Amino acid sequence: MNEKNKYCVCESCEFRDIVFAYLDDSTIQELCNNKEEHSFRKGEIINHEGEKITDFKYLKSGLVKLFRRTSTGEEQVITITRPFEFVSNMSIFSEERYRYSVSAVEDSVVCVVKLDFIKDLFMKNGSFAMGLLTKISKINDKIISQTLDIRQRNLIGRVAFVLLYFTNEIYNTRIFDLPVLRKEIADYIGMSTANVIRTLSDFKREGIIKVFGKTIEIVDINKLEILSKRG
Amino acid sequence: MNEKNKYCVCESCEFRDIVFAYLDDSTIQELCNNKEEHSFRKGEIINHEGEKITDFKYLKSGLVKLFRRTSTGEEQVITITRPFEFVSNMSIFSEERYRYSVSAVEDSVVCVVKLDFIKDLFMKNGSFAMGLLTKISKINDKIISQTLDIRQRNLIGRVAFVLLYFTNEIYNTRIFDLPVLRKEIADYIGMSTANVIRTLSDFKREGIIKVFGKTIEIVDINKLEILSKRG
DNA sequence: CGCGGCTTTGATGTTCATCAAGTAAAGTGG
């Protein structure tokens, strides 16, 4: 172990494999010096719709939701996403200002690098550029296909779908604490809060899930998968 | 004028400004030699969901729709888009196979370049890479925001929204021929065919539009804009 | 001119939002 490692943890960060794989150690070192880590408590805003984009940000730990506010003031939740997906993913290269807001739904840590630094790397290092493009494309693909998956389902299918999303994609456990309000699930799947709750109650009554306040246990995942498909 | 121009029209193609701005003339020439133009008749499939992606394709003229088929066999239309948006936009850098199908809704011409050629350029030329990333991001942004715009509206708002989309974004005229079936509009906005037709009839009855078969004239665009907002 | 696909309209039923009222839980100040 050389001395650098004491000051820079980026070298061993899991994120390195994802977009920073093609950077040599000295560049990683430089990245690390340019990087700041910011902590956000549950509920805090990370990016605000309309704000100028000056930084490249990615989620190191925690969980965030991407959303926007409609003209009538309602929230539309675009996605809820885990570490190593970009936080400022959408518009960093296409827009001057954020199109959407991002907030922490669990306590989160975000790594922040000046966008110019990333752009510079992007221009100079083709492999890095390709890796970044690929990653950004994948994130966008995922958002779009998720949106379509939700859209094709009815109320029951949508609720089943988010439960499976939490259990399979976010937490990888059958029992977990819902990080969001019932209302936020409603805003995510485009249904009313009352009906989301009603459907959860139905699932509970049928023994598909157990609910203790915020804690949810998936009891019958097969049935949930069937409901997610057939509605 | 030198001799090259006789063989290559890419130099003066409108598309050059959009993503090929940072290529010098000799590279453009090379691009041109690697390029093929393919014509598609209305209704023909350009890319098929699940097919291997080997080419970089962009729409030179015409109009296409991007869509996928759900497990129950229904079509979900993701977007309907004009020239110089990519045809094979979504997954070229993130997936090995097309996630979605693309078909021509009007007779269309598509320019086809081997994806490897583009990837090679991307690696070597930072400005080109940046331009391409920006363009791809914008296209993805547009799809996502369009999807959200549709989702927040009710039936009337959605129909008004597509009419405005055709008149403002696609054709830039108040009178145009609908390039798609009523059913395809329904699949686009996520409503039933019958209700799309009913709503069009309502608009006609209220003097907001005139309909002669496939031809539609927007009579009262202000009212349409109000309906698109308020529903 | 007859056939098939698209469009149109009406009638009916389902799905879902809305409203309202009540309960539980979580935060707040004394």
Next chain:
DNA sequence: CCACTTTACTTGATGAACATCAAAGCCGCG
């Protein structure tokens, strides 16, 4: 720590929005 307030959750009743079904008209095409 308890009373108070607020915010989230839950459930039922009602009505609106939308899908579905069916029948008929239209239109292009062989």
